[in-house]
Amino acid sequence: MPSILYFLSAVVIIVPLQSSRQPIKNRYHNLYGDNMSGRELMNILDFGIGALHFLQQGQYYMNHEVPDMVPQFGAVYDFVVIGAGTAGATIAARLSEIHQVEVLLIEAGSKENFLMDIPLLVYMLQLSDDINWKYQTKSSNKYCLGMEGNRCNWPRGKVMGGSSVLNYMIATRGDAEDYDRWAKMGNEGWAYKDVLKYFKKLETIDIPELQSDTIYHGTKGPLHISYPLFHTSLAKAFLNAGKELGYPLVDYNGKNTIGFSYVQTTIINGTRMSSNRAYLHPARNRRNLHVTRESRVKKILINRHTNRAIGLEFIKHHQNIRVFASKEIILCAGAIGSPQLLMLSGIGPAKHLNELGINVVRDLPVGENLMDHVAFGGLTWTVDDPVSIRAIDIINPTYPYMKDFLMKQSGPITVPGACEALAFIDTKNSTKLHGLPNIELLFIGGGLKGDLILPIVMGFNNAIRQIWNKYFITYGWTILPMLLKPKSRGRIRLLANDINVKPEIVPNYFDNPEDVKTMMEGIKAAISVGRTKAMKLFGSRLTNDTFPGCENYEYDSYGYWECAMRTASVTIYHYSGTCKMGPKEDPTAVVDPRLKVIGIQGLRVADGSIMPEIISAHTNIPIFMIAEKLADMVKEDWGYLNES
Template identity: 35%
Template sequence: MLDVANNLGSTAGHCTAPGVGTLGGLVSTLVQALLAAECAVSPASYWPPDYGDEALLSGLPEPYDFVVIGAGSAGSVIASRLSENPRWRVLVLEAGGDPPVESELPALFFALQHTNFMWNYFTEPSEKACKGMRDGRCYWPRGRMIGGSGAANAMLYLRGNRRDYDEWAAKGNTDWSWRDVLPYFARSVHPTGNATHPQGYVTLNPFDKGEEDILAMIQEGGAELGVPTVAEFTDGSFLGYAYVPGTVHKGQRMSTGKGHLGRVSSRPNLHVIKHAQVTKLNFDRAGERVESVSFVLRGDAQRPLKVRVGREAILSAGTIDSAALLLRSGIGPRQHLEQLQLPVVHDLPGVGGNLQDHVLTPIFIKLDEGRAPLPTREEMLDMVYEYLVHRRGELTTHGTASLVSFINTNTSSRSVYPDIENHHLFFKRGQSDALRLFGTGLSMDEQYLDYLLRVQQQAHIMAVFVLVSHPESVGELRLRTNHYTDAPLLQPNYLTKESDVATMIRGIRYLEALERTAAYRAHAAEIVHIPISECDKAHKFRSDKYWRCYVRYITGTCYHQTGTVKMGPPSDPQACVNPRLQLRGVENLRVADASIMPAVVSANTNAATIMIAERAVDFIRQDWSRHSGESLGSVSSSDSDSESDESVEELQEHWHDDDL
């Protein structure tokens, strides 16, 4: 894809043949149309206007009823829902600005990594994992823009399974069972409002399918091993392969920043301040209420701003930044805060703990070596033209990534729930720019990425993510310093539990079994042997000891960090928020994002994060309706079938094709 621009640059210049200007005029029209189409991919109207200039002029003298910190997947939903009440003034503080145009194209979702549109976090070095990444650190990018990480993710919509949420409830989190949360998943994707009175919702549609022969290979190989293709992942079919819907619409991303916040940004009671980095929550003397929120606008630390909180502050800055902000504001483990000379407002030992993530290892499989066709320059130009003019073609999708599998690799267990999740990323022979973008995004050491690029000169490459669905290894987040510009210390403790290593190796063995199926052999499938000196010197390739060494080097994240502001009952000493998402000891501060998950769900986390936001809105409405005596429209579990999940037909009813 990037090669297109390079190839075009080599042919720049005027034609030498004579002409009367007619063809030149047509070409000029085409070029101007393409430039206009590029601008139309992400017009300013998609995003909420910036209230920052007004904040600088006025100083925000009046309190807002609700101050939402973060315009990511959760924060955008919360602000959109709360501002449905015209009597409530809602302010959103977002550290970034509008997403770049590349965010809109599903095929380019890796392009945002290592840019200023991301919080570019890195884990601490470890002997257990990430040794094959640059400097021995795994890269943990988080979205720094309207839409947050939902403006940079792979857009896959997966809710997790019944056991995930029933286990939350079993831990003492009342009203968080599968039966309880289903209505909120349903509400989040249900189209509401109209052109006159818009309301936010999650847009779901199937991804365009590319690489039909490779998709067939994946499914047929699974079938040979007794793993079926199912219509959807739901009760009775949480295992198998399925095409999952995405937060996409006509070939473009539909983050909550667009679908919830941008869609309703004309409401007079909703303001969004961009490039506003929150530095501190300010409490009353007793530490029982948040009185105001301090922030720096557009990096001007010499002119800090403050906004007063009328009713509640809602912290939705994400698993890393929600915990970090609480710590910088004096809420967390006493010993850690005192070490950094931070005044202790509340001694909450769980803040920053319980850090969980879906650790993964990518296994690279070469396909059709020596016979895979090379892409032509014309095909690449057609790809760009098809997208800009018609919103179709390869740039509207991420190839094989929408075909996801959940596998139970434990042969001693008859569980209907998975211990491994697989994602499939396909890189055509010769399209080195796409593979380099991927490898750089993971922060792979150059020697390993260069080897894969050499392999790709002769073959297609499919990278299969082997994710541990329920990791037992748990990490922690701590502040490096007490200054808001310094990134926190991130210690994921990947693969420190033997059970996680064993599960991951079983996942690799499943891929080896696929490699031997007739479907895979038809494509000359072969797992790539990446030269890793330590592993190759000591162990035979494909032995258990070799794979144990391999996963210590080629380790990554699926961007599903959760749990650092854990939800739990009063009996849990590590819990930070109660089941209504209120921070312990503070009456008007809630946390609503992936950080509250007591355990990471066994699937991609964006859908669950949006559900958490919908739940938070109902808690807020219920609590304030008790104060005012008015009904504010919450939902209950009776609004959905309590015995079974939505059918695939019901889910497809939420797929829609309307314009923004």
Template identity: 40%
Template sequence: MLWQPINLTEVCPANTQLTACSNFGYVYLSLLVHLFGDSEDRRIQQKLHIQEETFEKEEYDFIVVGAGAAGCVIANRLSAVKHWKVLLLEAGGEQPDVTLVPGLSTSLIGSSIDWSYKTEPNGKSCLARREQRCGWPRGKVMGGSSSINSMVYIRGNRLDYDGWAALGNEGWSYEEVLPYFRKSEDNLDLEGLNCKYHGVGGEQPVSRYLYIDKPNIIMTQAFNQGGLPILDYNGPEQVGAMPAQAVTKDGIRVSTNKAFIQPIRYKRKNLTVKVKAEVFGILINDDNVAYGVNYLKNGKVYTAFAKKEVIVSAGTINSPKLLMLSGIGPKEHLLELNITVKQDLPVGENLQDHVTFNGLIVALPNQTATLIAQDEILDEIKCYANMKVKRGPMSADGPANNIAFIKTEPDLPAPDVQFHIGHLYLDDYVREPQIADELMIVPTPYYDTLLVRAMNLVPKSRGKLLLNPADPYGKPLLYANYLDDPTDVIPILKAVKFAISLENTTAFISNGARYDRTPLAGCTDYEWGTDEYFLCLARLYTSATHHQAGTCKMGPHWDPKAVVDPKLRVYGVPGLRVIDASIMPLVVRGNTNAPSIMIGEKGVAMVLEYWLNKSHG
């Protein structure tokens, strides 16, 4: 019998510490609890007999809000200065061990370690989703989204950072940010030999997956036979294809929590980490200087004071939300919510994300499909759990291992489309296509169908984030505004034609792979393969790629949309910086995890330079 899903909301105890329970995560809870346990941090706490944190005198040199891709880096670097006291606050809990299994990444979506955000309808996209809202998973856990994402390590293109610098952001050109990419990287593959572009010996492991299945090989060969060279997309050129570089080592996920915080958390006495501590306000005095935060933990409100700086690294959604709750944001919006305005800034604007769609389906024949019987999947999970160096299907993230970049016009200066390969169980998709984000999720290595998604890397549409008038402290209103600019679909349609041409490659033909030409519900009035059909899919089956950026835009003082300056200081509020993906003026051409780590490195370097020079001056 093939894999039969179990809805974890029906079997997961309400008080369980394992946070892989979700509406759409389908795994066997009891097996995972037995095999993977709860959390490495909690086991260390028990071994060292660490008690609950005290709250007597909460005064620190620095307070870092958010333990995500940037926040973990910042807390690590600041606490390396032994005479500084650093507080790292994370709204989520400890990182459960189940997050370490690459093959279970999709099972984390919708779980209690996911903020489970959804976009607001705009009438132009996400039309086949429930209430016309696309899902935006974001990590609510130590490590943030680096603990629940697909682990791909992509830096973006040289032109992205040179473009930031050209906008007036001094110090952010490609040559200037490259050292910060290398600083934290520990490249475990051949790319590590190229010391110009890669680092070795940093905290963040980067490696290719130890397991690559046949469909991945087919897609890599097809891209190559379609004209794309095999190359290092984090090297000098980006147009091409390659098995993914990922934040993994020995077959497990290495989040920024595991890379930057766990090795030092119980060794550095000057670093305090508090989980399930949600910051809801930045303290700002009459001189408009930030001097601390208010946060909620265990149902009680606490105050922590910062002698030097408050650094907000809560991510593209929660950083602007926190600023606005603290009186920093668009004046009219804040006044509507009776929030005292501390600084009138365009917080929440400039929201960007790469956009694509589901529906370009590659059907795999039985001898190529990786879907196997239920008992075989359970055996693979058990086998993986017992390995010292994790190998086999569960050590990889299925078809997300396949990455390709193209230019849809030859004269473009850089790629404008990235191919992201997804997976699904075809029968379920055909049965209920209207919930295409909420498919039966089996472990990612097991599937009989590929989704070829062409992402627009340079979207022109801009969205915004607003506080929710019904509950300003709750989930904000997220206006992604996908496909508002009608030209955003043009690169996608051109890339789809390239993708379809791969059906003529030897890789497809010799392995019996083919595109399923059955029109999906809602688009049956159009002929499969036409621009009209794929435009219909783009509007109905819009797919977010979770590369949100830009809501606390970095820019020079003359930029009317800038929230932070090139040193990431919030305009008009001394003692406050934002250091995460929200500062991107333009979203990079690629996934945002690696750039967020770099932003953390470069941002904290500027903090260190300022305060160390000040103390020595």
């Protein structure tokens, strides 16, 4: 367990680091809004007690991890699951409910620990080589122009729980129309009426006012979903701004998506709930569930005579090990890792594989159809009052914030990466309050500009960071307008016939001109929030620095904002689509609607890569749903559905 000093140093750098230029107004003394004078010494003493309490909790947490094991060379299991991320952990846990089968779960990363589950620390996790694959996009002259080398950072989790340990814990399902569109593309069984039961199955809703809505919410699932335990005054103002603009406050995981809301999160008792914690911790004593960590799969073994996946080869502690699956192999390595491993195993575009000297087993469009939610990272407003989340306050032991988290898991440290609220809107039909949104406005209760570490984590270049450094001394808030239904498509390709060589990632952000127009509307919608009476109450002022490379455009013109969005292109980490699901006759499909790799027996893919079209929301909860549905399909196909 890392020391408490490491925890403190982490907290220092993952939230906006700002200090005030002017006296604090009487209205607000701090994030809690009260005057804490006279309680400084007690806060310091309580902080020390809380630190010890936190360390004890961390040790208890580690005791709940599934034990690690080393499979014997040639060992046979019924099911082998590759990747212990959101989908893999869920599927392995569900399949191990079948007492008469043996399940092996293979993960390249190591243990999750309690430090990783502190919501405000989320930015910090991307700095670690141990738990982040640290992918980057190919250099481009059309997007990511404000990043080092014109390459966007694409983090992915390499740890038990995968990217559910690195993500921002935002729980969204998408709109019913998202899944109905999947079904209309020929994916029988994936309409909203078919998948709703799995959204309910995976969830325990801890939001009291939503627990009675049994049509849309579950109360007995492994994954707990709640509001953060703390909201800044700015987040409350954001919701009021939504009402001022004519939008309702909604449960966006219920009947209607469009509107404003506090974020629903995968948080329990103020700490992150990953797939590892939700699904594997409760299954840790099952004798038929075997987990091997720090194990890198090199290749799936396929019998060329039968076109059947029979096993795989992986490396653990410099040792090559082969294991076999008597029933199925289920690939859950994510939208980057899954296509990479399929191609290395001979399943992919034949011409591409031949160029790398890989024997082609099956010619399929693996790696195509790459989608992501790209956001614009340049909209920060400054305010006068001390109401934004900032590290200089959070780490001050005379304030109650750290001791409140360490002792009670409460206060601003329970806010995931300072992301507090969001809005789903349809910019094409602004008066339409139902149906599919095309933009999300993600509200952050702190200023992205002026933060010392976050721009580095996101990959912004030195020129932009120097411009933004002047905001180090201000309070602020941020909106990230996010493109929900991009028309542009990218691709993933191998650069070598070697699992240790990262693949080439070409997202093609803004390749389709419609995406530029929609993002433009999203930027305008975000700016309109800053002009509301609710946000003006705090003296909100938009920071409008000209981006390097955009100097020749008139500020606020169409050309300027297009240049700006291509400069501050920010991923929201929702990579998907690279092993597209579709009917067998669809030439663009890699897996069929039961997630079986087309033309290969005994091999399925289940993660964000199977999405035929990206959903209009954050992708983590839909990937849990995909995993739950896949587990039932496997049980049904093998006659176990009523035996677990």
